[in-house]
Amino acid sequence: MLLYQEIRDYLFTLIAQDKTLKKLPSERELQEHFNSTRITVREALMRLEVEGIIYRQNRKGWFICPPRLEWNPVNKVNFYQLAKEQSFDANTRLVSIDCAALVGEKNQTITSAFSLNNHAEFYQICRVRSLDHRPVMVEEIYCQAEHFHGLAEKELTGxxxxxxxxxxxxxxxxxxxxxxxxxxxxxxAKLLHLNSGASCLKIIRQRFSQHKTLVDYNIEYWVHGAIEIKVDSY
Amino acid sequence: MLLYQEIRDYLFTLIAQDKTLKKLPSERELQEHFNSTRITVREALMRLEVEGIIYRQNRKGWFICPPRLEWNPVNKVNFYQLAKEQSFDANTRLVSIDCAALVGEKNQTITSAFSLNNHAEFYQICRVRSLDHRPVMVEEIYCQAEHFHGLAEKELTGxxxxxxxxxxxxxxxxxxxxxxxxxxxxxxAKLLHLNSGASCLKIIRQRFSQHKTLVDYNIEYWVHGAIEIKVDSY
DNA sequence: CAGTGGTCTAGACCACGAT
DNA sequence: TCGTGGTCTAGACCACTGG
Known part of the structure; x- marks a missing residue:
C-alpha cells in the first residue's frame, strides 16, 4: 500500500465519520502522524482535492467540501431560486462593471460571437456568487452597450x-x-480565495433573444466540488 | 515570477507553436533546462494536466491532448456517429460482461435505482471506448438480467x-x-493506461423505456481533456 | 539495458493569516 | 508573533517501458 494512499484513505474515513468536520489537520500535523514528509502528505491532499472532497483556501488550510449545488443547464431557473430550493443561503457580489471596447486576442472570440468588430462597446460585468458564505462561482457577462444604455446604474446583484x-x-x-x-x-482564483490551478468547471453560455440575436455572452467558473450538473432529456 | 509558472508558460508556448508535437520532453530534461528539480517541474506539468492541455501515460511520459470530442447529452446520438461527424476514428473494446446479483454498498445505489432488492440479477457490461486509438472513456452498464436474456451472446461493441x-x-x-x-x-485508470487520481468527468445516465421503467444504469468515466459538453435549450 | 515516470526523504525560506 | 500553506532544493530507490 502506498503511503500517500494510506494518508488519503485515513482522511477519507475521517471525513466520512465526522459529518460536522469543516477543516482538516494541518499538513505538518499529518506529516508527524504518519512519520512522513510534507510532499507525501500534500500528494494525498491533492488527490482528495481532485476527487472534489476537500478544497484549500490560500494559506488558511484544507477544508471539507459541503454538499454540491445541483444545477440543470436546460431549465432556465435563476440562481437564488435554485439555491433556495436546495436550502443554500445564496449571495451575489458585484465586483466590477465597465463599458469599453474589447481588445486582445482572448476577447476576439467574444466580439465575433456577436458578429461585431473590435470597435463595438460592451458592458463587462464581473460577479462572485456564494453559497452559505462560500464563494463558489465567478461570472463574467458581456453584452452590447448600445442595447442596454444605463445598465451600470441598475441593481446588478440579482x-x-x-x-x-x-x-x-x-x-x-x-x-x-x-x-x-x-x-x-x-x-x-483570487476572487474565490482559492489557489490558481485548482480544478474547475468552465461554462460558456450564449443567450439569444426572441429575435434570435445574441443577448449576452457569459463565462462562469464553478469551483470544482461545488456543483453537480443534472440533465433530463426526452 | 514563480519558477513553475515559467516552466508552465514555456511548455504552453511550445505546445501552441508546434501543432504536430505529441510528446513533451522528459521531466529530467526539463529539470536540467531550467536548472531546477523534478518536484518543481512536476508542479508545472500537473498544472497543465489540470488545465486539460496535457495528460500522462503511466511511466511513458507526458503527451499533448488532441482536440476534444464535443458531446451533447440531450441529443441521443450514438458514439460512432458523433465521432465520425467530428472526424475521429472511434473504437470500442468489450472488457467484460457478467451476470450476477449486485452486492456491496456501492451497488446499493444501483439496485435501488431499479427499485429492486439485493437478490435481483444484473448484466454488468464494461467497455472501453477510444478516439484515434486513444482510450478516452470507460463505461459500466447495468441492466436487469430477466429483461435481456442472452445479452451476453450479442455483439456488444456497438x-x-x-x-x-x-x-x-x-x-x-x-x-x-x-x-x-x-x-x-x-x-x-488502469483500463485507460492512465494514472489513478487524474481528473475526469463522471457521467451517470439513467435511461427509461416507453413504459417509463428504468432500462439501464450507466456510469461513464471520461478522460479529462477528451470531452466538451454542449447543451442547447429553448 | 538505459530511460521514463512514481514515490519518498529531509530539509529550507517565504508570504500571508489569525491573534 | 506564530502557525499555515506555497514554493523550492538535492538527492534517493523503485517499477515499468522501450529498444
Missing amino acids: SITAIFKDDYNVNVTAERSSIHVTALPESV | SITAIFKDDYNVNVTAERSSIHVTALPESV
Whole structure:
C-alpha cells in the first residue's frame, strides 16, 4: 500500500465519520502522524482535492467540501431560486462593471460571437456568487452597450435576465452552453480565495433573444466540488 | 515570477507553436533546462494536466491532448456517429460482461435505482471506448438480467440502445444524466493506461423505456481533456 | 539495458493569516 | 508573533517501458 494512499484513505474515513468536520489537520500535523514528509502528505491532499472532497483556501488550510449545488443547464431557473430550493443561503457580489471596447486576442472570440468588430462597446460585468458564505462561482457577462444604455446604474446583484426583460424588453428565449473542465485562472482564483490551478468547471453560455440575436455572452467558473450538473432529456 | 509558472508558460508556448508535437520532453530534461528539480517541474506539468492541455501515460511520459470530442447529452446520438461527424476514428473494446446479483454498498445505489432488492440479477457490461486509438472513456452498464436474456451472446461493441430496440423491443425514450468532476478510480485508470487520481468527468445516465421503467444504469468515466459538453435549450 | 515516470526523504525560506 | 500553506532544493530507490 502506498503511503500517500494510506494518508488519503485515513482522511477519507475521517471525513466520512465526522459529518460536522469543516477543516482538516494541518499538513505538518499529518506529516508527524504518519512519520512522513510534507510532499507525501500534500500528494494525498491533492488527490482528495481532485476527487472534489476537500478544497484549500490560500494559506488558511484544507477544508471539507459541503454538499454540491445541483444545477440543470436546460431549465432556465435563476440562481437564488435554485439555491433556495436546495436550502443554500445564496449571495451575489458585484465586483466590477465597465463599458469599453474589447481588445486582445482572448476577447476576439467574444466580439465575433456577436458578429461585431473590435470597435463595438460592451458592458463587462464581473460577479462572485456564494453559497452559505462560500464563494463558489465567478461570472463574467458581456453584452452590447448600445442595447442596454444605463445598465451600470441598475441593481446588478440579482437576475440579469430579469433586468433585460423588465427594463429593456429583451427576452432570453434560447441558450447555448459549452462545459468543460479546466484550471482556475489566477484572477478568478483570487476572487474565490482559492489557489490558481485548482480544478474547475468552465461554462460558456450564449443567450439569444426572441429575435434570435445574441443577448449576452457569459463565462462562469464553478469551483470544482461545488456543483453537480443534472440533465433530463426526452 | 514563480519558477513553475515559467516552466508552465514555456511548455504552453511550445505546445501552441508546434501543432504536430505529441510528446513533451522528459521531466529530467526539463529539470536540467531550467536548472531546477523534478518536484518543481512536476508542479508545472500537473498544472497543465489540470488545465486539460496535457495528460500522462503511466511511466511513458507526458503527451499533448488532441482536440476534444464535443458531446451533447440531450441529443441521443450514438458514439460512432458523433465521432465520425467530428472526424475521429472511434473504437470500442468489450472488457467484460457478467451476470450476477449486485452486492456491496456501492451497488446499493444501483439496485435501488431499479427499485429492486439485493437478490435481483444484473448484466454488468464494461467497455472501453477510444478516439484515434486513444482510450478516452470507460463505461459500466447495468441492466436487469430477466429483461435481456442472452445479452451476453450479442455483439456488444456497438450501440446497446440498438440491441435493446431491435432484439428486445425496448425503446429508450427518456434519459436522466448527472455530471460531475472527480478523480479516476484505480481500476478505471488502469483500463485507460492512465494514472489513478487524474481528473475526469463522471457521467451517470439513467435511461427509461416507453413504459417509463428504468432500462439501464450507466456510469461513464471520461478522460479529462477528451470531452466538451454542449447543451442547447429553448 | 538505459530511460521514463512514481514515490519518498529531509530539509529550507517565504508570504500571508489569525491573534 | 506564530502557525499555515506555497514554493523550492538535492538527492534517493523503485517499477515499468522501450529498444
